[in-house]
Amino acid sequence: MEREAVKKMKEGKDDVLDIVDTTIDMGKYVDAVRDPGAGAISTFIGTTRDTFQNKEVIELQYEAYKPMAILELKKICTLARSKWSLIGIAVAHRLGTVPIGEESVFIAVSSVHRKDSLDACQFIIDELKARVPIWKKEVYSNGEVWKENAEFLQRAQVRS
Amino acid sequence: MEREAVKKMKEGKDDVLDIVDTTIDMGKYVDAVRDPGAGAISTFIGTTRDTFQNKEVIELQYEAYKPMAILELKKICTLARSKWSLIGIAVAHRLGTVPIGEESVFIAVSSVHRKDSLDACQFIIDELKARVPIWKKEVYSNGEVWKENAEFLQRAQVRS
Amino acid sequence: EENKVKVKVLLFARARELVGGSEFDLAVKEGATTADCVAELTTRFAALEVMRDSIVVALNFDYVTDPVKVKDGDELAIIPPISGG
């Protein structure tokens, strides 16, 4: 049993990856990566903005290709763990209508030393924007538009 | 009154800097930097670790030179705002006995675009460790030691 | 009649709105590739033409760039430029 505990510690905690339809409970995901061996937890919170190029955004709607989104998130976590020494990773993305100022995405990463979780957190949000199949529509008073992440377009260009 | 609101938005929110004696209410500080114009909130959570160089840590105690600590934090915020485009900054540091796994420090930074808050968050924790007069004592089963941040020692060497 | 392969096609976001549906079955000739499926789709749904250059596809939950032969029961997703985060 002691051996099990040591093994678990060395491998880190299981990744927690959620696609949710309601408000993101940030405390839950911070707790999911919290660990007595961790000295640092870095988080990134994506929040919805009220303006885009001076146009007032009334509402935002998210949709996802859920099973693939979870698989892509899992790949990102595996990549991140290969680059940095991490303990826990949690990622939650909200779908449906997200009111202005609320969280659309939350990432929490824990590590023994802070540089690992800080860099990994940045990497995970960059990768999420480049490859996780989730879409956002911005609704304005005079129309609506499906947004396109520059990070995805750049990578698509390299691919083709 | 509308002019006031625009002025406020352009200047960003007031910095929220706290030295507290109890658990850090992270939600409170996230809300303090939350803004309808913000697309990103980056946070850093310093948590107390159970081991240092294989010695089991029983307890951690923090103390601060409070007025100077707040002034140094304010200088760090001003520096960060001069380097990046930021909306809100909140920093809270806990004093006294902090149980293993709990937060000793919390930093939240909001910005329109994520790169600003991610980089600023890393800068603020690095600067905090180098110049904010706060001390930590680690208590082991067989002794205790006042820790010394490498970031402070490096800078002290440059100074002298 | 020649052998057909039945692929499940999923449409998202702008592609879903242009087509007016999120999921349907596509029957293609045996040996057909993901590229053939996309060509077939854009023929069937002319509305998709406007975004043809920006379409990326995923086969069974993996992005594919070079044409890959599809099998019966495969899931082919039309991935318009993403905007998560």
Place this chain on the structure above:
Amino acid sequence: EENKVKVKVLLFARARELVGGSEFDLAVKEGATTADCVAELTTRFAALEVMRDSIVVALNFDYVTDPVKVKDGDELAIIPPISGG
């Protein structure tokens, strides 16, 4: 008797423990600097000698490196290596 300047001295962390006190008044000669104050302190509290090379001081809430002349009522803090975060 020559004029004296009274400085409020604050001690933290290891310095506080070595001295056995966190705050006291130090009277130094007029014209004395922060360096003179530290010298006076380490003379008075021999226990501080062990950490003399790592002591940094702050005068009225600002780090000072080069010796600065102290004034009556100044607050001089002995800052052992910090460890916040």
